[in-house]
Amino acid sequence: MTRNYLRLVGWAEFVSTVWGLEVVVGEKKNRATTTSPDLEPSGKLSSVEENLEKAKCQTESNYSDWRIELLEGRNTRLKLGDKEDLDFFVGFWNDLDFYGEYEPIMEQMTKGDAEKRLADSSKNAYFIIQKKDGANIGLIAYFGQSSGSITIGYAIKPSEHGKGYGTEALQLMVDYLFLAKEIHRVQANTDPENKASQRILEKVGFKKEGVSRKSSFVRGQWRDTLNHSILREEWKEPRMVTRTT
Numbered sequence: 001m002t003r004n005y006l007r008l009v010g011w012a013e014f015v016s017t018v019w020g021l022e023v024v025v026g027e028k029k030n031r032a033t034t035t036s037p038d039l040e041p042s043g044k045l046s047s048v049e050e051n052l053e054k055a056k057c058q059t060e061s062n063y064s065d066w067r068i069e070l071l072e073g074r075n076t077r078l079k080l081g082d083k084e085d086l087d088f089f090v091g092f093w094n095d096l097d098f099y100g101e102y103e104p105i106m107e108q109m110t111k112g113d114a115e116k117r118l119a120d121s122s123k124n125a126y127f128i129i130q131k132k133d134g135a136n137i138g139l140i141a142y143f144g145q146s147s148g149s150i151t152i153g154y155a156i157k158p159s160e161h162g163k164g165y166g167t168e169a170l171q172l173m174v175d176y177l178f179l180a181k182e183i184h185r186v187q188a189n190t191d192p193e194n195k196a197s198q199r200i201l202e203k204v205g206f207k208k209e210g211v212s213r214k215s216s217f218v219r220g221q222w223r224d225t226l227n228h229s230i231l232r233e234e235w236k237e238p239r240m241v242t243r244t245t
Helices: 048-058 083-094 111-119 165-180 195-204
Strands: 006-008 014-016 022-025 028-031 068-072 076-080 125-131 136-146 149-156 185-190 207-218 221-231
Touching: 068 165, 076 165, 083 111, 083 125, 083 136, 125 165, 136 165, 149 165, 165 185, 165 195, 185 195, 195 221
Parallel strands: 149 185
Antiparallel strands: 006 014, 022 028, 022 068, 068 076, 076 125, 125 136, 136 149, 185 221, 207 221
């Protein structure tokens, strides 16, 4: 039988058993494997919900405030943006081709602006999407946490579209947010014509909710926005965090 669980020991340690998922918290780096049967301090393996409740009781720091610096999946990794990523971050942000025809033109950003934005990840966080060889191929971010809800946005270089990187990056981020944040809902918005982005959202379990009419000004015209979300009870458990008994 395959079940899911999360191990949380002390405020500075957050380790998930993952198919190749590496999690870094602060200065500690831990890689968990599916071959370790007794990672729980008590010697028992329990559900994600039970572990989160234990963590809240055992630690001085609320788990929702923990800063994850690296999430590594099968084909991609999500690296929390820092000073080393300024050139890529600014170049990506200011390049209209990276966002494509369905996104509004963003206000141009300087390195100083980017450094300030990357420095504060308490509520908004920008992750660099990388391939396993270290090549930067996109951005994924969460922001706007309010009333138990949080918004996700993502963009991949056009040359890397259609290779599954966006789907894996989104799944990693959704798993992380529901495990580490006290939220009940993750939401994302797309242009109704952006079928590729909608397919990514649907693969990860997002549901279409409705349309906000003429809510986004894109390339000289007002366009509708298609709203998606996934609820905690729909997510249920992390797809990339498993153990076998």
